[in-house]
Amino acid sequence: MATDGELEFTLDLKNRGVAALLGWLVPGVGHLYQGRTSKGIAIFLSVSLLFIFGLQLSGGKAVYCSFRSPDVRWQFIGQAFVGSAAIPAVVQNRVVRGQEADPASMIKPLMGGKFAPPIAGERRQWHADYHAYFQMGTLYTFVAGLLNMFAIFDAYCGPAVLYQELADDEEDDGEGDEEE
């Protein structure tokens, strides 16, 4: 039994690993698996809204995986916490880089180039086409990924403050017992 504010409830995190994995794949689904429905829906809507809105702002270009100089996409570290976008981005990276390594082959990313890294100066064109909206889309998707990191942590370990309060209460009880 756990307490939060004045309410009491039981919190069954079920299989924490599965919940975290589901939460990584699709934001909020880990919470739905644990039966924390309202929270799962809130997380799903919030993170998905930010992520999709960010993608929309940047014409679907803001999320891609590339760690090769000069295009080191460090923002992908944050975006990768939304697994359903991170997996295709990593696959596209491997496909495009593999094709680039072979001079004879024509570079042809999968799925019409969605989540694919820019090819030979293409990124300059993206900036020219989308102006500040490319950066804005990057920010939105990056923040959405970081928020999902918190959500994954919550699915795996339970709410942060709740358990800290419980630990503090137990410490206080222990000190009280010693004094008696």
Added chain:
Amino acid sequence: MMSFLSLLILLGAGPGAMSGWEQVFYLIPLVLCTSLVYGATRHEDWKVITVEAIKVGTWLLLLTGCVFVVALILSFFN
């Protein structure tokens, strides 16, 4: 004090600077979603989550406002 701030805002806005003013509205979904998810990952009860989300949202807006004022003041020396 108010007149000084009004002057800063008016001068900072200028004729061309206001063209991108509506971009500030992009902050709203970002602050709403961030505060809601942050609150939800720290508590389990929706009453407490709501209070936490309002607190975090207010802090985010205040912080952003402070950064805006600093950037505005710095822009006068540019």
